Amino acid sequence: MDIYLHFSDQATEAIAFYETVFKTEPAQIMTFGQMPHDEEHPVDENIKNLVMNSNLKINDTNVMISDSPEGMAPPIVVGNNVALVFNAKTADEASNIFQQLATNGTILLPLEKTFWADLYGMVKDQYGVNWHINLY
Template sequence: MALVSPYLNFKGTCEEAFNFYKSVFGGEFMGEGIMRFSSMPPEHCKPGEENLVMHVALTIPGGTTIMGSDFPDSFGEFKRGNDFSLAIAAESEAEARKLFNALSEGGTMGMPLDKAPWGALYGQFKDKFGISWAVNYQYETVPQQN
């Protein structure tokens, strides 16, 4: 079954916020820790955004994971309402496609479900109630980009 986690967006203060959350809750940053936009292919990193946080995940005692990133200017206007979303970690590609298609029906597409540079199937949308979602299925082996 898919896991759902809060995903928080910040205007340049993501690293500071997550270090604070870690000091309050404890826990550990997952994977490689704090990933920067500079780790992405050049077409996904605009000048001046290199040191911004692209992704961080903090697993706190009890098993909850809080995720986040900075919201660069190239993403549009940062405002209340786009400062958080719900992130779905699917267990299979089929589950990711099913959840993405069902939840996005009648909503607004942000990023169609497709292969992402970090070796996942990924997409974003707002559902018909205005709630922002991101669906991610991490491949065990990175598929070839088309």
């Protein structure tokens, strides 16, 4: 299981802080400007340098960190900026877990293929816990 931290526009600053605090290797970082070009959904110049995804190892835990620009993600509210990440081993497992978490919950991003994963989706369960479901 991994942890995901979301920020409005402070991900780069937070990453540097956590690297220093926990004396980690430098995080692997991808910005919104590094996403594949999509004519139907161009990336706004104002967010190109924001962090789309990063991966920081703290002890043996993956701590993923990103910015959540307005219009591309739910608004950041202290308390919803932390998510648990489940890395499924099969598509069936990803679908089953996603659907169970969505029961009486809210689908934030449907489980579907992305350019970085075979399946990826975001769901808030009935208890208000945010989950990211991945299949790589």
